[in-house]
Amino acid sequence: MVNRSPKYVMNQxxxxxxxxGHILSEVIKKRKINIAALARIxxxxxxxxxxxxxxxxxxxAILWEISLILKHNFFADIAAQLPPDFAGGTxxxxxAARDAEIAELKQTxxxxxxxxxxxxxxxxxx
Numbered sequence: 001m002v003n004r005s006p007k008y009v010m011n012q013x014x015x016x017x018x019x020x021g022h023i024l025s026e027v028i029k030k031r032k033i034n035i036a037a038l039a040r041i042x043x044x045x046x047x048x049x050x051x052x053x054x055x056x057x058x059x060x061a062i063l064w065e066i067s068l069i070l071k072h073n074f075f076a077d078i079a080a081q082l083p084p085d086f087a088g089g090t091x092x093x094x095x096a097a098r099d100a101e102i103a104e105l106k107q108t109x110x111x112x113x114x115x116x117x118x119x120x121x122x123x124x125x126x
Contacts, residue, residue, distance in 0.1 A: 017057070019056045020078070021052060021053045021054055021056055023077050024052060024053050024066065025053045027072055027077075035053075038066075038070075052066075
């Protein structure tokens with residue numbers, strides 16, 4: 001039986017994950033947000049909110065809620081720390097890829113329409 005005492009077991013190849021608490025703290029400091037006011041909005045104790053900033057990880061639902069309240073995309077901050085060759089990307093990158101695919105499909109439709117018209121002419125001439 002494998003002993004998995006740490007809460008999060010990291011592969012030897014993987015690097016340390018980013019601390020969401022540190023990311024939260026930096027945004028709070030930069031924007032000069034009152035933690036007590038944030039705690040009231042979140043309807044949580046001040047000590048609980050302080051714990052979020054000291055902890056390395058946070059539940060996604062809580063991070064989502066804080067993102068909506070502060071109007072800050074913490075998920076993008078975390079995603080920016082992933083290697084660039086990972087799948088996904090920013091909304092603009094995804095939209096650009098989708099636009100390129102749509103343009104390619106339009107060209108294919110135009111080509112197929114031309115081939116269909118040619119076949120229809122050939123069939124009429126017979």
